Amino acid sequence: MIGRDHGRWRVVGAVLVAAAFLPLHRLLDPARAGPAAASTRAQVDAVMAHAWSGTAAVLAMAALVVVLVGLRMRSLRSDGSGDGSEASPPFHPHPWETATARGLTGISERAWVAGCAVVAGAITGAVSRWLLGGRPTLADEVIQLRHARLLAAGQWADAWPLDAAFRNSVNGVWTPEGWASIYPPGHTALLAVAARLGAVEWLGPLLTAGTVGFTAALVLRLFPERPTTARVAAAAVALSPFVWGIGAGYLSHAGAACAVSLALWAAVRARDGGAGWAVVTGAAAGWAVASRPWTGLALAVVLPVGVWVARLVRERRSPPPLRLHRPDDPPPPSPFGPRDVIVRAGAAVAGGAPFAVLLAWWNTRLFGSPLRFGYTAAFGSAHGLGFHRDPWGNAYGFTEALAYTGSDLALLGLHLFETPVPAVAAVGAWLLLRGRPFRGSGLFLAWALAAVVANAAYWHHGIHFGPRMLYEAGPAWIVLTVLAAVGLGLPRGTLAAPTPEERAASPPPAPWAVVAVARVATVVALGWGLALGLPPRLGSWALPPLAPLPDPGPAPSLVFVHGSWAGREAARLEASGMRRDSVETALRRNDLCRVHTYAAARRAGTPLPPLDLDPAPGSPATLATVELSEGNRARVDPATPWTSDCVREAGSDREGTVELAPVLARVPWTGEVGPVVWVRDLGPGENRAVLDAFPGRAPRVWVAGGLEDYDEAMDRLWGPGP
8 A cells, every 4th residue: 555644545536536527628618729629528528428328337237237146235344355454354265366366477477568568569550550551640640750751861851942832841840951840859760760661650569569568567566466466457558449549650659658668667677676777767768758848757757756756755754674584585675765866866867868968959950949849949939838828829727727637537538448437437436435546556646647737737638549648648547447446346356365464454345235336347347348339449440541652653753742722821821931820820710812812922022911810719700611622621701702813722622632741751751853852732833943943854743633744734723824
């Protein structure tokens, strides 16, 4: 057990149960917090209804089973399962529990850890290959893949010599080195190495295997008195669909999760052994910070130091008793003092220093300052932490933080295992009813809760295969869910007997009926999730495979990729020097023809027409959304007449569009002198600058139907014009 104050853990448990079932997401006001708030409300509404009805159904089924098996009311004191005191009768597990425990503990720890890692990596790889089709599913992945291709070719950025509008893309920024992604270098560098080896699609599964392996090793180390429970918890991390989904892609969350789990495992090794493990802790923490700075600081820097300080405080409060040792006894643990914490912290700093230097150099070279990240360079200071309006004017105050955090926990609770009973509610019920977590679970509680608290200070709460901003703490929540399932069955524990110390310090046992219902409900919920929750969830992930890139014909060639009108205007505005947050505000709050006229004037240096650039939530009610072609939408004001240029821009999209960024994320970067140069189609007039710069190349146009001859495509798409 950890801690002696039952009350604080009961408060945490009550908060978690409330977050799983109370409609905190309804505090989000789309008028203040924008479209993301409306989307979050809609998604959590469906999840919350499932949580209420599913939990009620599972508990009802469990109660019915308990009644049908003919259990009779009796006190736990008289049935031999323990009454919470040392004087209680000994624990006698059922034969099936004994057989299960023997089967699980008969496998060595190393083999179990390796097996969990291999299973997780294999399943994640299968999800990536056969469900996601190996394709990136978010703009974040696309842009990091594009930048990784540059790094793999030995280039820091895309030094495009012509108009930036031909090559820029969302979540990128033009730097003195050229175009670069806004993301820190940690995960992008890993993608670059994988791209260099021709195995970029296997990076996510490998990182997932690492995350599961390090977490499994940590669980087995922290619960030596509960080897069966530890093995079940490790296997549960490998079998969570939440772990597979994000791990199957190219997001930096996968790398950060692996780094965090490695940092915590090494921190515990450093606590119990030599300070050399602290160097590994620091290196892993540096990797995490270089991949996802805020998450890395909260989980991979603060928590390891907390591990060492916690041991120091624990030994100060209760020093080990003096006792005589026989020659064959193991040596007593060495005392842990302030010097040990300082030495380990210094070793961790040494391990993390190379990553800190890399991050500072990256930021300085690309964005002008060691502490200036690409996020700020592209979107301004409003992209940072804290309670304020985000770069697009959406409010993020205490109310929004509470609502989004409750939404994250509600979504996480169901998507960890796709069970009808939220896992977060199970963890909360365990803390609320038992009052104390198991000894060794303090680190997992800190890991899980630190991620929630840290993300509450950030305005972005993305939903992708679940609440992706909590992905790095997903392993901790999974382990806690297993501990909760066991803990709710105490004092007659499922798969593991309580230790004598836990029996002596345990709060009064729950009535036998509560224990029986908790046990049966665990089995029912797990079976329900596997049979009814997981298959449709995996089915919803299925995407068509990526179509092969078209053959551009004899080299050298020049391919103009015809994207959407809105994408062209965004490229033109950014090339004119407008910051990315203002670009997105312009597209969201104005008729697209007005944006086109404004962009043309800005690029020509003529007087600018009026344009709404107020960073306010959402879009004005006067705007309507029209579809120019399949999946290609534009905001228009029906009361605003279009110019002939705007009619021409819109008409060019009628046959469909192909965006440039995903193309550049797939093709190896070969520079402007490579066999194929890929650029954005801006129309015959603007394209002339590229044609003149690359004479002798056969120009082609990639439209939705495939590659076409340049002149024929220009005439058909754009028609006569300047």
